[in-house]
Amino acid sequence: MTTVTTRTVEYPADGLTMTGHLALPAGTGRRPAVLIGPEGMGLGPVERRRAEALAELGYVALAFDLHGGRYLGDPGEMLARCMPLLADPDRMRDVGHAALDVLRAEPRTDPARVGAIGYGTGGAVALELGRYGADLRAIGTVNGLITGRPGEAARIRCPVWAGVGSEDPIMPPAQREAFTAEMQDAGVDWRLTVYGGALHAFHHPPVDHAAPPGVGHHPRHARRAWRDVLDLLDECLPVTP
Numbered sequence: 605m606t607t608v609t610t611r612t613v614e615y616p617a618d619g620l621t622m623t624g625h626l627a628l629p630a631g632t633g634r635r636p637a638v639l640i641g642p643e644g645m646g647l648g649p650v651e652r653r654r655a656e657a658l659a660e661l662g663y664v665a666l667a668f669d670l671h672g673g674r675y676l677g678d679p680g681e682m683l684a685r686c687m688p689l690l691a692d693p694d695r696m697r698d699v700g701h702a703a704l705d706v707l708r709a710e711p712r713t714d715p716a717r718v719g720a721i722g723y724g725t726g727g728a729v730a731l732e733l734g735r736y737g738a739d740l741r742a743i744g745t746v747n748g749l750i751t752g753r754p755g756e757a758a759r760i761r762c763p764v765w766a767g768v769g770s771e772d773p774i775m776p777p778a779q780r781e782a783f784t785a786e787m788q789d790a791g792v793d794w795r796l797t798v799y800g801g802a803l804h805a806f807h808h809p810p811v812d813h814a815a816p817p818g819v820g821h822h823p824r825h826a827r828r829a830w831r832d833v834l835d836l837l838d839e840c841l842p843v844t845p
Contacts, residue, residue: 608659610652613666617702618695620672624703625652627659627666628712636717636741636841637664637707639733641700641726641748643805644686646671650808651726661834662843664713668703670725677813686725693753696732704738717741719762719841721833723807724748727766734760742840744833747804749775749783749796757790764794765836767829769802773818797832799825 609628614621625647629635638658642651647669655665670689676682689695700720708715719742720730727748734743735752737759746767764787768775780796787794799806803820807829810821 608656610656610659613706615702615706617669617699618672618689620669622669622699622702623647623673624669624706625655625667626664626706626710627652627655628664628710629659629662633712634714635662635664635712636719636837636843637666637710637713638837638841639700639704639707639718639720639722639730640665640667641720641722641729642667642670643724643726643808644670644682645677645811646675646682648675651723658837663837663841664707664710666703666707666710668699668726668729670699677811679814679816683816690725690728690750693732693735693756696729697736700729700733701736701738704733717841719743719837721745721836722748724805731764734762734764737761742836744836746807746829746833747772747775749779751779751782751786755790757786757792760787760790760792762793763836763840764792765797765832766795767797767799767807767832769804769806769822769825770798770800771802771818772804772806774804774816797829799828801825 651667658665721744722730727745806822
């Protein structure tokens with residue numbers, strides 16, 4: 605097991621002081637880097653562990669913040685914050701760009717090899733970075749299949765992988781079809797994986813607070829989705845010695 609170094613990074617975004625979790629791989633050279641967006645609840649232990657797992661594999665990884673250092677375990681409070689954000693592509697881009705700037709400024713980051721993955725709201729942010737035309741080598745999103753403004757998906761400059769549960773009531777078949785039509789019409793190199801029997805946020809371990817209806821953990825598909833994310837990164841952002 606390689607040695608991973610972590611630290612908290614603060615940066616301004618969306619009128620808040622955001623608190624991200626940066627994980628650095630062993631060594632001193634530049635490495636490919638990955639931006640990690642959290643579910644609507646915000647940055648928590650799950651995203652921190654994912655950043656550290658990617659650092660173990662040789663990536664510089666930054667799990668970014670959505671709520672100014674807060675984790676919104678109350679579903680009502682979370683929706684009240686996230687729904688206006690999801691309805692405003694420019695706000696999402698600002699949140700994403702602020703974190704992306706921090707990641708690119710890290711001396712260990714190879715700025716020519718950066719990808720973005722995200723879950724739920726964080727996945728929508730990653731997609732909006734792509735629609736803005738951010739220089740990314742890969743975009744991965746799990747249960748964040750939000751469509752964008754007409755024509756803007758043509759700015760996406762990298763492969764896009766998306767994962768969703770077949771029984772996700774928040775991302776139903778009509779939403780999946782709209783998303784894939786948007787990607788196809790824009791000429792994006794896209795893939796969609798549908799995990800049979802899985803609900804929304806199936807990738808996230810059970811939480812000790814109330815969750816919105818239609819949310820549930822699926823351990824087998826959670827493992828598969830993580831492998832699919834790693835396959836995307838290995839294809840588009842291989843770690844070389």
